[in-house]
Amino acid sequence: MGYDLEKKISRPSSNAGNSISSDSNVAEKHNGDLLAERPSQGSSYQAFFNIVCVVAGTGTLGLPFSLAQGGWIGVGLLVLSMIMSIYTGMLLIKCLYYNGHTRIASYQEVGRHAFGRWGQGAVWFFHTSVIIGVPVMFFILSGTEISELTKEKVPGISKEAWIWICCCAVSFPFVLMKTLREVSLLSIFGVLATAVLVGVAMVESIIEFPNRLPFEYDIVVVRNLPTVIATLSVCFGGNVVYMHVEEAMRHPRSFNKVLTWAMVFCCVIYSLVAIPGYLTYGPAARSPILSSLPQNASRKIATVMIIAHVLLAAPVLMTSFALEIERILNVTIEHRGRVKERIWRTIVRLVIMGVVGGIACLVPYFDSFLSLLGAFGNCMLIYVMPIGFYWKLYGWRTMKWYELGWCAIVLVIGLLGCVIGSIDAIKALHKDFTEGR
Template sequence: MATKHETKQPDTYSFEQDFENEKVVSGGHGHEERNGSSFGAYFNIVCVIAGTGTLQLPESLKAGGWLAALCIVLASAIAIFTGNLLIRCLYYRDGERLSSYPEIGYAAFGKVGKVIIQILHYSICLGGSCVYINIAGTSVYDLAKYANINVPMQVWVMIAAVLVCLPFVLVKSMKEVAILAIFGAVATLVVVIVVMIMGLLDYPNQATNTHAIVHWGALPAAMGNICFSFGGNVVYPHVESAMKNPQSFAKVLLFAILTILGMYMAMAIVGYHVYGDTARTPIYDNLPKNPATTTAILMLVAHVILAAPIMLTAFALEIEDGYDISVARLGKTKEFLIRGVFRAVTVAVLTVPAMFLPVGKLMSLIGSLSNSLIIFVLPIVCYWRLFGIRAMNYPALAFSAICILVGIVACVCGTKDAVIGIVEHIKNPAASTGMH
């Protein structure tokens, strides 16, 4: 019989194994009460992953050509595969559940592994939320400017930060933010539908646009942007920990990623087909200015304001667990005050770069440097370290090699492109604003 500290050696891993109805061990320190629904978990994943990434995919196809559409499909398959590996790593010891992604890093590689994963993990939670605050503020700024309302962009960003801060402070756990996720996912779907309809109606006016099958030199950087669009691993452990039926996580993840893939492919293919070499980020900048476009932008703003608290909650739960900021130790009033101040300060710190950095290149930097490693590489490496490389069958090993290769190439090439873009923006800030 396995002891608490005995490593659990599974049967040889296969793709089908994720969907077996295995009993998942509950518990582990930092574990939330398991009373969340699979339905809520599905919307948490869709809301966190889908959204802003959708709007930059047509430009990713512009950079990489039509072949970049296959990269989106590949990235979705990798997201499903490595997401399931990540959850399996949480249960590598019989009778015990690790609490977070950084804890998996510690179990696999000690303090060095934990620190590396924490840096990458938190850069996604915090950097992605910074991007969301920027997008909300700059999007409203563009609408206001179009309506001759002359309020500085930085003011709108600060207002967006306040709107993000309120649910982040008031809502404590992943189960409680599920209601936000439902509205956020619906908002994203509305954006996709509006942009597709408006783009197709505008197609007769875009006859001179050109397309390419592939741009090999730019394809790795495009893959870096695509990586940003699948950045959900940072919340998977917290989503799974709140599920009443955690053994359903693999199916929830599959349906969530397939939903996201459908929206992504529709947006990317229609956006690139209509606007070709003139496609911009965000894609609604290409659309005719009318009430439908305004609706899409407002729905986007709603999405990012609702999605940012989910990402920030994943970060906050780990910090609060690490410092034992709990009702049991502090009491309700003191716990709420300390938690509220910590979360409010977090949003305030993120607001400063959100007001001044070029968010398009920031998205690319986060996607290339952090997401490509957190999603494509580290779940596999940690799984091999905890269970052994022989714990996978040959098809899973072959796909793992593809994941790692894609992740490293996207990381190196995409990071280089993003850093160059940020340096150029610092030298000439007037050349780009917002997501441009």
């Protein structure tokens, strides 16, 4: 079901059933020009690491808990989520080139071209919730883990204080590095940190397997499936940065291949954590899974890797959001001059960091926040909106019947995950605040 970015269907009118027009050859030529090599941009390998660093993040640590909620069917849902995410990611990037003459700059602009201001506003709402929410999740986890790691040696520093310390550390690369191309080196080290973290979680789960308590595994827990789908959507929530990753690629025609390999790589990593974690801890698996691991040297190594991942991955995601804000405010050298552009960019990014740190301190419940983020934002941005925008821009009749059927399945799953998953996550957050755990 993959798409060649050079394949161009004519620019459609408002009629969703429009067929291919007579000027499609001209449009295809323009599209090919837009996808020509960009010598000053980064390589496909850098794009791969950017995607993996953002996608294969802290959602990894919640996977054994997801299986504990939904049963072994969660493994199949994980693979299904990967396939759906690859497909909708390709559709979204294809929408950037729908008119054959210019490249749309952002997800919000895709929404505007498809449904006007309503589409733009909807994307902005969900996009902001995710692209701010994921760094919030990063800092909640890092502050919690550092606090646990240092509570005996540095007892006077609270979890909230550690969150702000992490924010300050991340502020330096976030402010100094302007684009995703410059942040690519950080993403490479972020992927390595994630790999070490996955290795520790997998090995420790396997070592603890003979000592596990007796329990029964669930095959499927139907009631919890929407919440599980919502949580799994976080594991493949890269749509918010795909446009900027593709824009920073030297060979944009390779994006579909890069995206596919990145998602497969992430799915393999997830399986290495989810399956051993659920096998060992069963219904008692916690989120993050580090909370279930024994307190030994390996656990400390895993904590250090979490901290490293936050410091290296957060700037990648937050830079994508900052670029959108700076584009709206015309924070460019052409409009502001070199000195004022630097000053404005610094102010904008420090304000963003302050907002992220403040929310992380106010909502310190990792597992419930993870579920709400996946249900509310990711299900819409990853599964629902790309299909709706593609149908509006290209026309649903340009698809084969089996593609339409597949799109319908993705839409139903996405909407169920959004509605039911959000309700369950809000109830869980209310319980967390009420009980003050």
